[in-house]
Amino acid sequence: MLELEAVSKRYGSTIALHTTDLSIVQGWTTVLIGPSGCGKSTLLRLMIGLIQPDTGIIRFEGASLTTTSILAQRREMGYVIQEGGLFPHFTARGNIVLMAEHLGWDKARIHRRLEALVTLTRFPSEALDRYPIQLSGGQRQRVALMRALMLDPSLLLLDEPLGALDPLNRYELQAELKEVFRSLGKTVVMVTHDMGEAAHFGDHIVLLQEGRIVQQGSIRDLVENPGAPFVERFIRAQRSPLEAYGRPHSE
């Protein structure tokens, strides 16, 4: 569905992404994970054409992303940026329907789509006329997701979509979102720095370090056959509250 071939990106003297090949498989959720600054967001921004690679080629459904084709191709991609990125001066409804209105959808079609999304994401419809600041963090994330899904894109790109949530809300939304992806059969690329979240969502996990892919595969591959000491260290660097209680994780 999405192919990166020998793609690299630098900002001045900083190499954000070394020469990288990556395939995003249709219908799978691929998780990009790694420490802060390892190039996850850069990779996602390259995929949606917000930034251009210095070298290499990116193909979406067989056609390369170019500055002339990107606007049409982007309509097939839904994007949620870190912290949701909602427009503060538009209501929840205004944020969600913006692109559909811009493309000239008629009112009935917009209404039908909005109803379907509200049901899908379990968003309280009475909150649609509130501004982002009047919504909880979890509701804002649902609005950002509805906006990304509005045009029914074939690919969803999510940059830490649950990063700003408290643990309980995050836990609940993780379960709901996974069900949404499963029921829609979407191809998803998600950035996180949380290994538990990566394991929850990822059919395929891509672990990055300093602008390079260190290892990719299922969570089982990464746990059972770590390809480098960093992989093992990264997987183990998750603290369970039970640890301080003197119990092993598995109890």
Ligand SMILES: Nc1ncnc2c1ncn2[C@@H]1O[C@H](COP(=O)(O)OP(=O)(O)OP(=O)(O)O)[C@@H](O)[C@H]1O
């Ligand atoms: N617009 C920019 N100008 C200069 N340097 C940048 C820019 N965007 C990213 N970088 C640098 O490129 C590297 C990769 O950044 P990127 O945002 O892709 O990392 P990340 O893995 O998404 O980090 P985080 O988890 O903290 O969001 C970092 O060293 C960052 O400082």
